[in-house]
Amino acid sequence: MLWALKSVVIDRMSIARVAAALAASWHTVNDAVLTAGRQLLIEDPTRFDGVKVIGVDEHCWRHTGKGSHYVTVVIDLTPVRAGIGPARLLDMVPGRSKAVFKTWLDAQTQGFREGIEVVAMDGFSGFKTATSEELPEAVAVMDPFHVVALAGDALDQARQRVQRETTGHRGRSGDPLYGARRTLRTGADLLTDPQDRKLTAVFAADEHVEVEASWRIYQKIVAAYRCPSKPMGKQILTEVIHSLRRGIPVKLVELKKLGRTLNRRAADILAYFDRPGTSNGPTEAVECRCRHSTAYADVWIMPTFSGCPW
Template identity: 60%
Template sequence: MSDCIFSCPDIDSFCLLDRLGLRVEAQSVGPDRAVLACRLYRAESWCESCGASGVPRGTVGREWVHSPYGSRPTILQVRIPRWACKACGRVWRQDSSRIAAPKRRLTVLAAWHALKLVVVDHMSIKSVAQTLGASWHATFQAVHDLGWDQYLSDPTRFDGVEVIGVDEHKWAHTTGVEQFVTVVIDLTPVRKRTGPARLLDMIPGHSKKVFKAWLAARPESFRNSVEIVSMDGFTGYKTAVVEELPDAITVMDPFHVIALAGTALDQCRQRIQQATLGRRGKTGDPLYGARKTLRAGQGYLTKRQWDKLEDLFADENHVCVEVTWHYYQQMITAYREDNRKTGEQIMQHVINDLAQGVPEGLTELRRLGATLKRRAGDILAYFKHPHSSNGPTEAINGRLEHLRGIALGFRNLPNYGLKDKLCVWGG
């Protein structure tokens, strides 16, 4: 404590009212809220029309919600002077824009406090409104205006974007509304290792038309700067990129490639289960009991799990599952290979194998092979551009789900999009 310098208590400084040009004259502190009666530091009585000095014409009372005084919601009661000009007859009210934005309930500092709670602390608008002692609408409007002015309306927000990720996200689980949005992520900071990915936009719908229209609406400088687009297996996104960004490289994300193979493995297991036992799997069935072991990477299998697979594959009825599992593991190995050239060769070998003469009994592998052959260029492009993974896009999708959960769901897509953009920006 010896290094501390103390001065007389000053409530103006404590509540940061001096930054708003206010001085406290009286206070009423109750258990639920604090009310501070304030006045302006300086009276500005000059007429903007003719420059003459005005004469007092009474005051107008205003109330604003301020940053909390300790743990209590704080209300500012301010008397705003009115003036009249004898020279030109003009009557005006003293400017209070330093205190709060016009027609807004929250002070400038309260608006910044609310934005911080939403962006950094990930609080819902309802919780922030309760903290401030304001209405939901007033709080949301303050966060909307300040967030839009400071960050979302920045014309340079799309500058320098070289790698983007695109994916769909289900924001609503009710009928009567567009349930999906297309999420566009800037992956450039991840590629350059300068920071995390950031949310660029959320577009209602998830189709080729939606994404193509969004790309077409971007300035030419943006479209020329995008070098790589990472995506899932949806051909609509691929076609939109080919038509609007002909020079960009399309990369199919490893997560979605492995998901295709995993789905083929599950479908093969389920089909053989029905063919051999005539029912869906249940406890005690070999295939059903090994469903999780089959999906695990072979590098993580324990001896007990290897023994379970050996017993499973010893049954001739399970040959299709064994072959499908073999290619599934090869694809995982390709992505886990430290040497990218070797990984590319393994993946190319898998694509070539599945594109040529797969027996008719291997229905799922034939279907998987057709998909891999059709998207071979996008799949192999990952090995030349390893920092273009759509992993950060999936991570941001997870954060969007978390934010929706905090708010117990959203019914208004613009409000949802605004909060997501602000929160992902602040994360």
């Protein structure tokens, strides 16, 4: 039974492959894997002990069929922060909303809730609100990946808008902005000489000044997270957030939108620098394993954790 469970979860074998190796039926192996999963995970009375840092994220469990396609994934990041082991999957709950996460937190023991010190999350406000209401003493930390992604999206949108306004069409091969789309998202400290020359040529055009302004903000945010000194990185990002509060030209609609988001979540974003290592990266890694289970193991984890019929 344990070999079958390990083969599916760790070795990424399908239920069919495991069944063939054991000369057993698919349903027999699937039932055995579910039973082992329940014994080791759900029925383990100690799996919530010592949890101080959790990560929460949504995951697209399936793309077809009726009902919710998403689940809320809750991960124990305590071992990662302490440097003693990998992240652990705590639970998966159907749906993605404030109510889903709030209900899950409310169902846990008072001792568990009081022990949570940090919650790592993306930019979804529902997770933030649920955390504030159910874990008032915990610190919310917005994951660096998602902050950089927001800035990158603003840069892409500015490039696409300027492309349409200056050429009258979407990006095509041979268009300077379209040709620089990937280079624009490359960290300034990683640019090669040809890439640097390409950007210099793009920014030399007056009509591209709005793209350059968005690019500089993006690069400052990336530099803040890459800064070897956390206090200095925090100062850099604080200055960027403050610079986006007011005085942004009307044409820079992408930066104005980014500024509203960053200022609204400033405390959560800057909290990362006071708690280095608190990232939702391990949460994303566990979700990748969940995607494997969806594709190859006929969704065995989901029934184990939530009792869903699919």
